[in-house]
Amino acid sequence: MSGQLPEPHRNSGPSNNAVHARAIAQDEATAAAKGGLEKEPAPAKSKAAQRLVLNLKAIEEAKRGLDQGAVTPHYGPWRNDIIELLNDSLATELICSLRYRRHHFTAEGLSSPKIAEEFLVHANEEMAHADMIAKRIVELGGMPDFAPDSLTRRSHAGYDESKDLKSMITANLIAERVAIESYSQMIALIGDKDSTTRRLIEEILAVEQSHAEELRDWLAN
Numbered sequence: 600m601s602g603q604l605p606e607p608h609r610n611s612g613p614s615n616n617a618v619h620a621r622a623i624a625q626d627e628a629t630a631a632a633k634g635g636l637e638k639e640p641a642p643a644k645s646k647a648a649q650r651l652v653l654n655l656k657a658i659e660e661a662k663r664g665l666d667q668g669a670v671t672p673h674y675g676p677w678r679n680d681i682i683e684l685l686n687d688s689l690a691t692e693l694i695c696s697l698r699y700r701r702h703h704f705t706a707e708g709l710s711s712p713k714i715a716e717e718f719l720v721h722a723n724e725e726m727a728h729a730d731m732i733a734k735r736i737v738e739l740g741g742m743p744d745f746a747p748d749s750l751t752r753r754s755h756a757g758y759d760e761s762k763d764l765k766s767m768i769t770a771n772l773i774a775e776r777v778a779i780e781s782y783s784q785m786i787a788l789i790g791d792k793d794s795t796t797r798r799l800i801e802e803i804l805a806v807e808q809s810h811a812e813e814l815r816d817w818l819a820n
């Protein structure tokens with residue numbers, strides 16, 4: 600053990616022991632005067648010695664709070680913020696779906712029926728995004744906000760009542776770029792705080808990016 604004194608030499612008598620003990624006491628006094636007994640620095644743990652261990656207390660806590668559904672102690676304090684972000688995205692998707700739907704019906708008979716058809720495809724994809732987001736809000740224990748009165752106020756993207764095809768495409772491209780920017784910011788904000796929501800937003804973002812590419816090509820032609 601580290602506190603054990605070294606064994607005296609076989610031939611040393613009691614007087615030698617006393618000298619040895621004094622020498623140790625002197626060394627300790629000198630070290631104390633320097634500012635305390637100096638300890639050998641603890642050897643740094645090698646990477647192999649570091650362990651990945653689970654928080655068993657949190658696992659036990661997960662057995663309670665059943666009304667929280669999928670939200671366990673690991674989730675952290677971000678739930679309300681993430682639900683709020685998702686509800687704003689839900690409003691954005693609903694407005695985008697309404698705008699594309701309106702463009703689909705009013706663009707019929709204009710120069711490009713193919714684009715009018717594509718507006719309907721986008722409208723349905725935006726509505727599918729709204730459904731995905733609403734489902735996730737419920738999984739997080741929140742309430743999806745479909746209240747029509749506040750939709751345009753809560754949406755990041757605007758509604759549009761253009762009458763010509765080019766203005767419709769422009770309005771949709773602006774809205775897609777707004778959605779892309781807001782989803783990109785959300786992904787950065789959420790990070791590893793909620794990997795399921797982040798993956799959902801990444802999936803939606805990829806579709807918005809393809810919408811924007813398509814609209815830009817139409818605008819260029």
Ligand SMILES: [Fe+2]
Binds near residue numbers: 692695724728778803
């Ligand atoms: Fe969308």
Ligand SMILES: [Fe+2]
Binds near residue numbers: 721807
């Ligand atoms: Fe889109």
